[in-house]
Amino acid sequence: MGDATVESPSWRLVEVGRIVLVQGDSPYRGRIAAIVEIIDHKRALIDGPSSDPKLVVPRQAVRLTDVLLAPFTIPKLPRAARTGTLKAAWEKAGIDNQWKEGNWAKRKEQGERRKALTDFDRFKVMRLKKQRRFEQRKALAKVQASA
Numbered sequence: 001m002g003d004a005t006v007e008s009p010s011w012r013l014v015e016v017g018r019i020v021l022v023q024g025d026s027p028y029r030g031r032i033a034a035i036v037e038i039i040d041h042k043r044a045l046i047d048g049p050s051s052d053p054k055l056v057v058p059r060q061a062v063r064l065t066d067v068l069l070a071p072f073t074i075p076k077l078p079r080a081a082r083t084g085t086l087k088a089a090w091e092k093a094g095i096d097n098q099w100k101e102g103n104w105a106k107r108k109e110q111g112e113r114r115k116a117l118t119d120f121d122r123f124k125v126m127r128l129k130k131q132r133r134f135e136q137r138k139a140l141a142k143v144q145a146s147a
Helices: 083-093 095-101 103-115 119-146
Strands: 018-022 032-038 043-048 057-063 067-073
Touching: 018 043, 032 057, 032 083, 032 095, 067 095, 083 095, 095 103
Parallel strands: none
Antiparallel strands: 018 032, 018 067, 032 043, 043 057
């Protein structure tokens, strides 16, 4: 018989220590937290002791339909860990830095910058996009002409 290798699945699991992005109609929408305890198959207890005050989420129960699972975890976090324990593990795992370097945070920041643009700023962005498109088409035409 051949050797079989068992690998963990590639999807994200609801587990203690999993980082989530709060969604729904929560006042903490767009902030990150960690799953501290799984209440039942529809709810979990989360806590977000971030060092960034804009990302702090107090301990609360949320529906799993109101959160998105992030690819980050806090390894070996004990179930129902208190806020102090969670904060120490959060900082040790470097969750804030991982989040800021991730695509979700970058896209969110880009969206906030776009919302803050004035009419003249949007006009300048449009002109820059036109200029970039012109340069790309010019380079493409040059490549096609030489081929």
